[in-house]
Amino acid sequence: MRNGLATVLLLLFVACGGKEAPPKAPLNKEKFEQVLLRSLLIEARTGQRIAGDSAMYDVQAEYDAMFAKEGVSRADFDSTYNAYLRQPDALKAVYEKVLNDLQQPDSTVH
Numbered sequence: 001m002r003n004g005l006a007t008v009l010l011l012l013f014v015a016c017g018g019k020e021a022p023p024k025a026p027l028n029k030e031k032f033e034q035v036l037l038r039s040l041l042i043e044a045r046t047g048q049r050i051a052g053d054s055a056m057y058d059v060q061a062e063y064d065a066m067f068a069k070e071g072v073s074r075a076d077f078d079s080t081y082n083a084y085l086r087q088p089d090a091l092k093a094v095y096e097k098v099l100n101d102l103q104q105p106d107s108t109v110h
Contacts, residue, residue, distance in 0.1 A: 022090055023083035026076035029094065032084070035077050037098045038066050 022029045042062045067074055084091040 020087060020090060023080075023087050025080035025083035027072060027080040031070070031072065032077075032080050033094055033098055033101075035066070035070050035072055036081075036094065037101055038070065039063070039077075040098065040102070042066060 025032070027035065042059065046059050063074065067077065084094060
């Protein structure tokens with residue numbers, strides 16, 4: 001009987017093993033995804049402006065405005081990102097969601 005219970009518990013553990021919980025972090029997963037998406041857009045615009053515009057671009061001001069609009073601090077975003085770095089599968093899932101959102105033609109992210 002004991003071996004049967006151990007086998008069932010092992011099977012349950014293996015079946016549920018692919019879905020690890022998001023890391024404990026200041027930002028919940030949805031807010032983290034939104035802020036990460038917006039930060040990737042800032043980085044993309046930065047690259048375009050540097051390549052096509054000789055005017056100085058204030059990346060820090062862009063980030064400050066984005067964090068204010070989202071109602072989060074840079075420290076909370078950085079702490080959340082670092083927490084996800086310790087769970088690569090969870091971070092991969094976040095990036096997949098964000099990249100998928102960026103590819104949607106009806107995306108309202110600016």
